[in-house]
Amino acid sequence: MSRTTATVAASLPDHWEQLVTTALLGTDRRTPPGVAPGPQTPSDLLDAAAAATVRRRAGLCPARPAERLRPAPEDPRPPLPHAAARRLAALLADRPGASGGRRGAAPDLMELLPQWLQAANARGYAAPPQALPALLDAARGRTDLRPAALRFAGPRALWLARLNPDWRFALRAAPGGGPSAPGLRDPQGIRRLWQEGLFAERVTLLTALRSRDAAAARALLEETWATERAEDRLMFLDSLRAGLAPDDETFLERALADRSRNVRETAAELLSALPASALAARMAARAAACVAMDRTRDVPTIVVEAPHECDAAMERDGVVAKAPAGRGERSWWLGQLVEAAPLGTWPGRLGGRTPEEIVALPVADGWQGELHAAWCRAAVRQRDAAWSRALLGEPSAPEAGGPGAVSLAERARLLAALDAGERAAWVAGFIETHGLSEAFQLLGVCAVPWDPPLGRAVVDALNIARDAGSYPWSFSGVMGLAERCLDPSEASRLDALLAIPDEPEDAAPGAGSYWSEAFQRLVTTLRLRGAMLAELTPGEPAP
Numbered sequence: 001m002s003r004t005t006a007t008v009a010a011s012l013p014d015h016w017e018q019l020v021t022t023a024l025l026g027t028d029r030r031t032p033p034g035v036a037p038g039p040q041t042p043s044d045l046l047d048a049a050a051a052a053t054v055r056r057r058a059g060l061c062p063a064r065p066a067e068r069l070r071p072a073p074e075d076p077r078p079p080l081p082h083a084a085a086r087r088l089a090a091l092l093a094d095r096p097g098a099s100g101g102r103r104g105a106a107p108d109l110m111e112l113l114p115q116w117l118q119a120a121n122a123r124g125y126a127a128p129p130q131a132l133p134a135l136l137d138a139a140r141g142r143t144d145l146r147p148a149a150l151r152f153a154g155p156r157a158l159w160l161a162r163l164n165p166d167w168r169f170a171l172r173a174a175p176g177g178g179p180s181a182p183g184l185r186d187p188q189g190i191r192r193l194w195q196e197g198l199f200a201e202r203v204t205l206l207t208a209l210r211s212r213d214a215a216a217a218r219a220l221l222e223e224t225w226a227t228e229r230a231e232d233r234l235m236f237l238d239s240l241r242a243g244l245a246p247d248d249e250t251f252l253e254r255a256l257a258d259r260s261r262n263v264r265e266t267a268a269e270l271l272s273a274l275p276a277s278a279l280a281a282r283m284a285a286r287a288a289a290c291v292a293m294d295r296t297r298d299v300p301t302i303v304v305e306a307p308h309e310c311d312a313a314m315e316r317d318g319v320v321a322k323a324p325a326g327r328g329e330r331s332w333w334l335g336q337l338v339e340a341a342p343l344g345t346w347p348g349r350l351g352g353r354t355p356e357e358i359v360a361l362p363v364a365d366g367w368q369g370e371l372h373a374a375w376c377r378a379a380v381r382q383r384d385a386a387w388s389r390a391l392l393g394e395p396s397a398p399e400a401g402g403p404g405a406v407s408l409a410e411r412a413r414l415l416a417a418l419d420a421g422e423r424a425a426w427v428a429g430f431i432e433t434h435g436l437s438e439a440f441q442l443l444g445v446c447a448v449p450w451d452p453p454l455g456r457a458v459v460d461a462l463n464i465a466r467d468a469g470s471y472p473w474s475f476s477g478v479m480g481l482a483e484r485c486l487d488p489s490e491a492s493r494l495d496a497l498l499a500i501p502d503e504p505e506d507a508a509p510g511a512g513s514y515w516s517e518a519f520q521r522l523v524t525t526l527r528l529r530g531a532m533l534a535e536l537t538p539g540e541p542a543p
Helices: 003-011 014-027 041-058 080-091 110-122 131-141 143-153 155-161 169-173 186-195 200-211 214-227 230-241 246-255 261-272 278-290 312-316 329-340 345-349 355-360 370-381 385-392 406-413 420-435 451-469 472-485 488-497 511-535
Strands: 291-295 301-304
Touching: 003 355, 014 041, 080 110, 080 131, 080 511, 110 143, 110 186, 110 472, 131 143, 131 169, 143 155, 143 169, 143 355, 155 169, 155 406, 169 200, 169 301, 186 200, 186 214, 186 278, 200 214, 214 230, 214 246, 230 261, 246 261, 246 278, 261 278, 261 329, 278 291, 278 329, 278 370, 301 420, 329 370, 345 355, 345 406, 355 385, 370 385, 406 420, 406 472, 420 451, 451 472, 451 488, 451 511, 488 511
Parallel strands: none
Antiparallel strands: 291 301
16 A cells, blocks of 8 residues: 555545545545545545555454255156257257248257157156256246146256246246245145245145145135135135035135125136036026927927026126127126036926037027027036037038037137047048148147047148148148147158149249148158157167
């Protein structure tokens, strides 16, 4: 330290904040404390700051040492085979290209990651420790990956997430991820977290407990129900969808009197999904009073007399009184009543007929669309396969909407009530009749990998579209689904489609080369998926 510095240090107290302010304003506008103005003032300011810095550092008391970091927990699951670990690293390293446009023939590796994670989880493997940061980064950017990624990452991912704020989503998404989350066999810890935890922690706790002990989760919710905020009550009530059972009826009936309209509507929706509930019986009586069979006509016909009013009892049971814009009140009320009534009401009310026979009956006075649409919603809500099958009709039927479904979105929801094999067979028949232009939504509800008849129907329809010179880019969505959903064993059958076809005169320019490129990508992706599965199965040779 220079003589000037020593002099200033001896004469000045430690006015650190004033020195900082003077440095920001400039010595021509403010003179440092204890320094005479003049040409040496800037140098004196720096000397004073240096002396104050030494004082501050010398006088700093050592902080208490932080608690030593505990080691990450062990993962008892078997390690990945080496080939599968290398494949995972390649999948995690792939990133979508910044520029859009043509994809080329290379597979989209990031789109294969969900299937890889599903297969690895099914086999019970543990994630390689060195892959955990990249796996958490991928799950952070894609919420659809999180359940499978966190299950595969295991307990060490939660350990890492507590050290990096960017990965805190894992603590909220994984049951038991919170820093003080109790085990599900710790009643006192569960009650303490339920009463003192943050909202996200409480939702996670309730969801995890509901999946293992539905009655205990409901009892926990009942303890604090009266003191919860309306928006919280709605979220907690929604968690009862998992494992919904007749034992929940008493609690849900009380929720029908809730102060919040949204809570009342959700409670009514859940009760209507319980066919034996008192609400379902009340709705059945109201709906049956509106729909009857007229046997005086030449052909038995369904007649409808929609409600003339929405009384207080109907509103308590979840019927919304105010109709949307452009919708008649009476048809709006009728649709809600029929939707909430158990589907088992109708065979006895309409002459002992089966669902197929009921759907085929004529409906008088133009009420068919409203009545069938309500039955569609009821079949989806109650997951009734017989009614879903009847409302879907035959896949080869010429009408695009079927006997009851009025849109492809409704058909997709009805298909979800059928078992996987029947669903795939129905969609395959639809594609054989109507082609692929309207099949994208329907394919999305089919189990992966697609059953062979469905896979063949998709490939045959793509081949027909190619040979017809159809505009190829309109099939890119279906082609992307095929890459992820076709059985990998179909790859060898597609080799004949790799050549560039002769383009008809009216074909889109460049269509032939695009189709060839798309089929090359499809075949390459299927073979890659086959190799991925083989790498996860020790002793099975890669295709």
